[in-house]
Amino acid sequence: MNTFPDGYRRPHPTGGKAIRLSRIADPVTMRSQIVPMDHSVTVGPLGPTHHTERMVRLLADSGCDAVVLHRGRAQQVSSTAFATMGLIVHLSASTSLGPDQDAKVLVGDVDAALRIGADAVSVHVNVGSATETRQLQDFAAVSRECDALGVPLLAMMYARGPALPAKPAGTTLAHLAAIATDLGADMVKLDYAGSAEVMRAVVDSTPAPIYVAGGPGRTDDEAIEFGAEVLTSGVAGLSFGRNIFDAADPFRVASSLADLVHRRAGTTAMARAGAPADVAALESA
Secondary structure, three states: OOOOOOOOOOOOOOOHHHHOOOOOOOOOOOOOEEEOOOHHHHOOOOOOOOOHHHHHHHHHHOOOEEEEEEEEEEOOOOOHHHHHOOOEOOOOOOOOOOOOOOEEEEEOHHHHHOOOOOOOOEEEEOOOOOOHHHHHHHHHHHHHHHHHHHOOOOEEEEOOOOOOOOOOOHOOOOOHHHHHHHOOOEEEEEOOOOOHHHHHHHHHOOOOEEEEEEEOOHHHHHHHHHHHHHHEEEEEEOOOOOOHHHHOOOHEEEEHHHHHHHHOOOOOOHHHHOOOHHHHHHHHH
């Protein structure tokens, strides 16, 4: 199998996709720290009114590469907050109040995302769910639109359904990556396989760059240690959400993980010193 210990050496998109991808990932290695914050549609507010604005600015200051938001939420954030960090607009949704949380539907389109300045869009697909067929059709439709408009597509792929185990096997994760690749995703988000060895086999099964989800809530130190373990498997990066924005010290966790993703020596001085002043204000609000 082909491994890439020094970063990805795989074919990259060209044209508009390449330009936009360079805003959310290293254009050579495709390494990226992506922070999903699309959870509010599913579970409700993540914090007070100003939470998103302050958290987006914190993530940018910490060295993260991109944040995932729904279109309406992104429009409530000042454009200056995205000066050094990319915006990925999420197009899928379901809520914890509905009868089937796995039944993701499209709630946006690529045109609308571009109009507010998105660098990429993302879709969530629950393979194995009762609505798998429709979700795959939606994925394919968004993929075609992305190709036509030169917009990168991040596919968040999960194996979820009544007949599936809570922790997917490596072969299942490789199948999810294959689906995403075949349907045109430029970046693929997956759960962790449980070990670096199995995850590396998943990475080696697809030409698409893989970004690993943070999974269940962890302590700050556990999240950083988990990120370090995941990155030994050859993935292109991380896509940790609640383990950053719900952390005791979000700046420390975000900056430490960003350093690990981009292989910077050690952590930043600010991470060692703790959160900046605006983080303290955020946490006390």
